[in-house]
Amino acid sequence: MAKNERWASRVGLVLAMAGNAVGLGNFLRFPAQAAQNGGGAFMIPYLVSLVVMGIPLMWIEWTMGRFGGGQGHHSTPGIFQSMGKSRLWKYAGVLGLLTCLGIASYYLYIESWCLSYSIYSLLGGFQPPEGVSPEDAAAFASGAPSAFFNRITGQQENQIFAISMPGLVMFAICIGINIFILSRGVAGGIEVVAKVAMPLLLLFGVVLAVKGLMNDPVAEEAVKYSPWIGLNYVWEPDLTQLGNPAVWLAAAGQIFFTLSIGMGSIHCYASYLRRKDDVALTGATTAWTNELCEVVLGSALLLPIAVSYLGLEAVQEQSGFGLAFMTLPTLFNNWGQFAPLAGFLWFGLLFLAAITSSLAMGQPVMAFLEDEFKLSRVKASWALMGMILLLAVPVATITQAGVFDDFDFWVGTFALVVFALLEVILFAWVFGMDRGWEELMRGAELKVPRAFYYITKYVTPVFIIVILLAAVFKPSVGWDGFFRSIGAGEGIPSWEWAGDSVIGKLLHKDLQAPHGASPEVATYYQWLRMIRTFDRLALAGLFLFFSVLVAIAWSRKNTQPKGTGA
Ligand code: PHE
Numbered sequence: 001m002a003k004n005e006r007w008a009s010r011v012g013l014v015l016a017m018a019g020n021a022v023g024l025g026n027f028l029r030f031p032a033q034a035a036q037n038g039g040g041a042f043m044i045p046y047l048v049s050l051v052v053m054g055i056p057l058m059w060i061e062w063t064m065g066r067f068g069g070g071q072g073h074h075s076t077p078g079i080f081q082s083m084g085k086s087r088l089w090k091y092a093g094v095l096g097l098l099t100c101l102g103i104a105s106y107y108l109y110i111e112s113w114c115l116s117y118s119i120y121s122l123l124g125g126f127q128p129p130e131g132v133s134p135e136d137a138a139a140f141a142s143g144a145p146s147a148f149f150n151r152i153t154g155q156q157e158n159q160i161f162a163i164s165m166p167g168l169v170m171f172a173i174c175i176g177i178n179i180f181i182l183s184r185g186v187a188g189g190i191e192v193v194a195k196v197a198m199p200l201l202l203l204f205g206v207v208l209a210v211k212g213l214m215n216d217p218v219a220e221e222a223v224k225y226s227p228w229i230g231l232n233y234v235w236e237p238d239l240t241q242l243g244n245p246a247v248w249l250a251a252a253g254q255i256f257f258t259l260s261i262g263m264g265s266i267h268c269y270a271s272y273l274r275r276k277d278d279v280a281l282t283g284a285t286t287a288w289t290n291e292l293c294e295v296v297l298g299s300a301l302l303l304p305i306a307v308s309y310l311g312l313e314a315v316q317e318q319s320g321f322g323l324a325f326m327t328l329p330t331l332f333n334n335w336g337q338f339a340p341l342a343g344f345l346w347f348g349l350l351f352l353a354a355i356t357s358s359l360a361m362g363q364p365v366m367a368f369l370e371d372e373f374k375l376s377r378v379k380a381s382w383a384l385m386g387m388i389l390l391l392a393v394p395v396a397t398i399t400q401a402g403v404f405d406d407f408d409f410w411v412g413t414f415a416l417v418v419f420a421l422l423e424v425i426l427f428a429w430v431f432g433m434d435r436g437w438e439e440l441m442r443g444a445e446l447k448v449p450r451a452f453y454y455i456t457k458y459v460t461p462v463f464i465i466v467i468l469l470a471a472v473f474k475p476s477v478g479w480d481g482f483f484r485s486i487g488a489g490e491g492i493p494s495w496e497w498a499g500d501s502v503i504g505k506l507l508h509k510d511l512q513a514p515h516g517a518s519p520e521v522a523t524y525y526q527w528l529r530m531i532r533t534f535d536r537l538a539l540a541g542l543f544l545f546f547s548v549l550v551a552i553a554w555s556r557k558n559t560q561p562k563g564t565g566a
């Protein structure tokens with residue numbers, strides 16, 4: 001059973017891990033974050049976070065995963081407990097189940113949009129019908145994608161609940177596909193899918209990027225600017241924003257999300273390795289592949305194509321899903337005959353990237369139920385489906401309360417940072433950096449530079465702590481004022497809650513009715529706040545639920561997982 005599960009081949013493992021990391025984060029979240037945070041200004045904090053935090057955590061998680069797997073644990077409660085002496089570590093590991101499930105609940109929803117869109121594009125859906133007047137064709141071209149978006153999400157202004165039958169059906173199909181693949185197991189399901197999906201994804205991306213970068217403002221009337229302006233915007237280093245912690249926070253958050261670190265997912269995949277299999281080289285390869293698919297491919301698609309028609313400023317103004325799901329398919333219509341295929345390639349690419357990642361969110365929960373409760377794989381997959389449905393229904397039906405963004409913030413950003421801090425402490429300070437290094441080096445096919453020993457032990461935890469603090473506190477004179485007064489030798493100014501981040505979100509500062517709003521509008525906002533409070537209680541409830549499961553699992557067996565020392 002689960003204990004004997006292994007990856008079938010090295011290639012399969014590498015592709016499955018790449019599939020885990022490469023996801024919507026690369027093609028949707030990265031361009032949006034880069035555009036909102038000043039393009040080249042974003043890239044320096046991004047690269048620094050990659051080196052001092054992303055890569056070390058990637059190695060830590062691979063090493064921990066292989067270690068725990070050797071003792072029969074494939075999810076973070078068991079893995080953490082096998083490395084730390086205190087019994088509390090298994091509860092810290094629960095966070096790794098919570099984030100995976102929480103992220104899956106909204107990630108799968110977007111995944112289902114991608115599936116709907118790619119099928120619809122392939123059937124020629126966004127192309128104006130033959131023989132209509134140019135005006136009608138233009139009206140169709142600009143309206144079709146947004147009409148489709150509203151049709152599958154059911155979204156409407158000022159409506160709290162949005163239900164769309166076609167959208168929900170596609171969502172259910174998508175969940176079903178994931179559960180089916182997971183029920184086939186690690187080698188028989190995940191690995192097989194990754195071997196097909198990853199090469200296809202690359203092919204789709206390269207074709208689309210080449211076509212997009214060939215957009216020529218001289219040769220075509222609709223093309224107003226060179227697509228390279230979009231690429232240069234991200235690639236041209238800009239040092240002016242280095243002192244802006246908001247940019248640092250966004251960059252570090254993106255590194256977590258895109259590498260799938262801080263959530264128990266990498267540990268799980270690595271736990272299906274043998275004790276002597278390499279983790280140093282393959283771990284680095286995962287990070288490197290993801291970065292290639294983000295900084296090169298991810299920045300060569302959405303932004304350059306959109307910029308060539310709309311210009312940089314217009315693109316910066318439209319952040320988020322609108323650009324990818326409404327604007328881009330409209331722009332593809334400029335490609336005439338190639339338009340349906342372009343739409344299919346774009347949304348197909350998103351779907352393939354998404355499914356190989358959503359499988360990676362489901363597997364830790366499956367593994368937990370299989371290892372600690374001896375559930376069969378099929379039973380575990382049914383249980384997983386139940387949990388996902390419970391969480392996903394509010395996400396898919398309540399659009400206006402920002403449940404979606406709220407989940408993304410608490411489980412997709414904040415929890416990752418907390419979890420990462422805990423694991424780096426566990427690895428470098430509790431398990432011990434010397435033993436940790438020895439584990440990392442066992443079977444290693446890459447000689448990791450010794451500098452990473454010190455980075456992992458000192459720089460990474462301090463970096464994460466600073467990020468956490470900056471998300472909660474800010475200088476009362478603002479960060480500009482802070483650096484100015486430090487520079488002028490006036491001492492450290494006083495601090496206050498950073499109202500626009502953690503505390504502000506906690507107190508619903510971003511969900512207040514506008515000043516002088518009518519009573520109806522005020523009630524509407526009150527509803528939104530209530531719903532949000534409710535979904536946070538649901539997340540907290542889930543944490544408690546898993547904690548109870550963890551407590552039961554270990555009391556029933558009446559043994560702690562084998563202690564430290566393999
Ligand atoms: N890294 C994935 C992405 O970039 C997201 C992910 C999160 C994957 C959690 C697995 C687990 O989209």
Ligand code: NA
Nearest residue numbers: 021022023258
């Ligand atoms: Na990614």
